[in-house]
Amino acid sequence: MGGVGASRIKRVLSHAARRLTAPSLVLMYHRVTAPPRDPWQLAVTPAHFAEHLEVMRRVGRPQHLRDLTRALAAGHAPRHGIVLTLDDGYADNLLEARPLLEKHDVPATVFVAAGCVGRSQGFWWDQLENFLLTPVDLPRHLQLEIRGEVHRHDLGEDSYFPLAAQARHAGWRATSEPPTGRHRLFVTLYRLLRPLADPERQTALAELASWSGVPAAGVSPARPLTAEEVQRLSAGDLVEIGAHTLTHPQLSALGADAQREEIRGSRTVLQEAVGASVTSFAYPYGAPSDYTRETVALVAEAGFSGACATTSGVVKRGSERFELPRLHVEDCDGDGLARRLAQWT
Numbered sequence: 001m002g003g004v005g006a007s008r009i010k011r012v013l014s015h016a017a018r019r020l021t022a023p024s025l026v027l028m029y030h031r032v033t034a035p036p037r038d039p040w041q042l043a044v045t046p047a048h049f050a051e052h053l054e055v056m057r058r059v060g061r062p063q064h065l066r067d068l069t070r071a072l073a074a075g076h077a078p079r080h081g082i083v084l085t086l087d088d089g090y091a092d093n094l095l096e097a098r099p100l101l102e103k104h105d106v107p108a109t110v111f112v113a114a115g116c117v118g119r120s121q122g123f124w125w126d127q128l129e130n131f132l133l134t135p136v137d138l139p140r141h142l143q144l145e146i147r148g149e150v151h152r153h154d155l156g157e158d159s160y161f162p163l164a165a166q167a168r169h170a171g172w173r174a175t176s177e178p179p180t181g182r183h184r185l186f187v188t189l190y191r192l193l194r195p196l197a198d199p200e201r202q203t204a205l206a207e208l209a210s211w212s213g214v215p216a217a218g219v220s221p222a223r224p225l226t227a228e229e230v231q232r233l234s235a236g237d238l239v240e241i242g243a244h245t246l247t248h249p250q251l252s253a254l255g256a257d258a259q260r261e262e263i264r265g266s267r268t269v270l271q272e273a274v275g276a277s278v279t280s281f282a283y284p285y286g287a288p289s290d291y292t293r294e295t296v297a298l299v300a301e302a303g304f305s306g307a308c309a310t311t312s313g314v315v316k317r318g319s320e321r322f323e324l325p326r327l328h329v330e331d332c333d334g335d336g337l338a339r340r341l342a343q344w345t
């Protein structure tokens with residue numbers, strides 16, 4: 001009997017251990033749409049997104065980020081919790097994603113770059129894409145001054161972008177080798193603009209607009225939400241609005257005062273917009289080089305209760321709730337997502 005009892009206790013203990021270590025996942029999306037190009041892999045089609053929501057309902061317990069961080073703060077971790085997050089605050093989050101979230105009854109946390117709300121010309125990386133990767137003939141030579149340094153580029157024959165080349169390279173990802181001089185220039189400029197403060201970046205974008213002939217103030221198809229749309233998105237209890245700074249800077253490139261303004265400012269603006277407390281935050285770009293220890297302290301000091309990075313990983317009891325890892329979800333069907341989730345849980 002003793003032996004049987006011991007094995008039963010062992011079984012109960014191992015079951016308890018499984019429960020405690022069963023991880024939660026935070027999934028990272030940006031856009032729900034089918035754009036003509038997607039160099040940063042930000043978009044999932046509405047059809048695939050609907051399949052993803054079905055999978056989430058089936059395999060996990062969908063919840064807001066604030067629920068996960070509340071549990072972590074209390075020393076727990078929800079078992080098989082799944083948090084669906086959408087970064088930046090694209091209009092398609094309301095127009096395409098929200099109706100599907102409602103239909104499948106899956107809550108989501110949307111991190112809004114509060115200072116970009118209503119910017120009809122779009123986010124800076126989309127503007128850059130419009131200047132470089134759309135079918136316009138560009139001047140062969142570019143001369144651009146950034147922080148007192150003059151950058152010169154010669155596009156050569158790639159100043160023209162024939163239809164055949166556009167079609168051939170529509171599926172290009174910025175993480176792979178640039179196939180033309182335009183794509184190379186796109187990557188070079190992206191790297192130059194990313195660490196800039198917003199006013200410097202706006203100046204550079206205005207120069208690029210006049211160089212390319214693509215109007216800087218034109219309405220981008222990849223536009224951010226307007227203030228009124230943020231309110232509609234947050235109506236009811238389906239979508240938690242989280243903060244994502246004001247102007248989407250690389251926080252590690254800013255001094256403490258500028259970081260504080262970006263972090264606190266976004267919380268204040270969004271709380272006023274939605275009339276509720278905003279307690280979740282996501283670091284722009286989110287890699288370990290994009291924020292510092294000081295940034296993490298400033299986020300906690302600003303009154304947030306949890307924050308997401310973009311490093312990959314699962315969330316367990318004891319996970320650092322101001323640096324939660326996430327799983328970047330690519331545009332795959334429901335089976336593809338189920339396979340990926342199975343690898344992680």
Ligand SMILES: [Zn+2]
Pocket residue numbers: 087088244248283284285
């Ligand atoms: Zn972002």
